[in-house]
Amino acid sequence: NAGVTQTPKFRVLKTGQSMTLLCAQDMNHEYMYWYRQDPGMGLRLIHYSVGEGTTAKGEVPDGYNVSRLKKQNFLLGLESAAPSQTSVYFCASSYTERITDTQYFGPGTRLTVL
Amino acid sequence: AQSVTQPDIHITVSEGASLELRCNYSYGATPYLFWYVQSPGQGLQLLLKYFSGDTLVQGIKGFEAEFKRSQSSFNLRKPSVHWSDAAEYFCAVGPPGDYKLSFGAGTTVTVRA
Numbered sequence: 001n002a003g004v005t006q007t008p009k010f011r012v013l014k015t016g017q018s019m020t021l022l023c024a025q026d027m028n029h030e031y032m033y034w035y036r037q038d039p040g041m042g043l044r045l046i047h048y049s050v051g052e053g054t055t056a057k058g059e060v061p062d063g064y065n066v067s068r069l070k071k072q073n074f075l076l077g078l079e080s081a082a083p084s085q086t087s088v089y090f091c092a093s094s095y096t097e098r099i100t101d102t103q104y105f106g107p108g109t110r111l112t113v114l
Numbered sequence: 115a116q117s118v119t120q121p122d123i124h125i126t127v128s129e130g131a132s133l134e135l136r137c138n139y140s141y142g143a144t145p146y147l148f149w150y151v152q153s154p155g156q157g158l159q160l161l162l163k164y165f166s167g168d169t170l171v172q173g174i175k176g177f178e179a180e181f182k183r184s185q186s187s188f189n190l191r192k193p194s195v196h197w198s199d200a201a202e203y204f205c206a207v208g209p210p211g212d213y214k215l216s217f218g219a220g221t222t223v224t225v226r227a
Contacts, residue, residue, distance in 0.1 A: 004157065031213065042118070042204060042217035043158075058214075090157060097213040099146050100165060105157035 002026055004106035006091050012112045013081045021076040021109050023091030031094045032074040033058070033103065034066060036087040043090060049074055050097060081113045116141040116207045118218035126224045127195050135190040135221050137205030145207040147188040148215065149179055153201045161203075164188065165210075175199070200225040 007022040023032065030051050035043040045058030049068040063085060065077045074093075078085060088110050092103040117140045127133050139145060146165050150158040162173025169181040179190045188205060205218040 040123075040219050042219045043215075044217075045214060048213075092158075094213070099208040099210065099213050099215070100163075102160050102163075103215070105150075105159070107155065107157045 006106040023074045025093040029093035033092040034076045035090045086113045120218035122221045124222045133192045133195045137188045139207045148206040150204045
């Protein structure tokens with residue numbers, strides 16, 4: 001039982017390049033989330049998914065797209081990376097949408113955009 | 115909208131000493147409150163949570179937190195820290211009936227021998 005895994009762990013991009021971050025969970029959770037963590041700002045929700053094939057915008061969605069083609073995977077895409085997207089990205093999952101259900105986090109992806 | 119403030123960016127504590135991390139929240143009613151820990155190279159792990167009832171909450175790894183409504187605070191404590199407690203700690207709040215968590219900026223704890 002690996003929990004929540006993220007690929008890759010580190011990545012350096014040049015401005016304008018694109019990339020996809022992969023999040024996978026093996027807990028059969030319905031809900032999945034993408035956050036970004038910036039110094040002095042805590043975690044902010046980018047996008048989330050309430051089930052296979054459904055996604056929705058979070059607090060800071062601009063410049064990102066997501067897809068949930070399989071229940072266990074949640075992909076975060078950057079179509080044209082910008083330096084402002086330099087951040088640490090965390091994926092999380094939970095069984096339901098209830099805030100009482102624990103969100104389980106992956107180890108993070110550190111992205112640098114030059 | 116809810117918000118969370120963690121006034122201390124960095125705290126250094128000696129091994130074996132007590133630790134207290136502050137968290138203040140802003141919300142119209144009593145929110146659900148959480149503390150997460152992020153060890154180096156790891157994802158966030160839930161330490162404890164408060165929904166209602168007893169205002170002193172026990173968590174994992176020997177941590178506890180106390181909810182004080184009058185002060186809008188949810189401070190985290192540990193009586194005796196271990197070197198393995200060196201990590202970043204995040205307080206989070208969320209409205210009942212919702213799933214969206216709002217995180218504080220985090221407090222980094224350094225433990226010296």
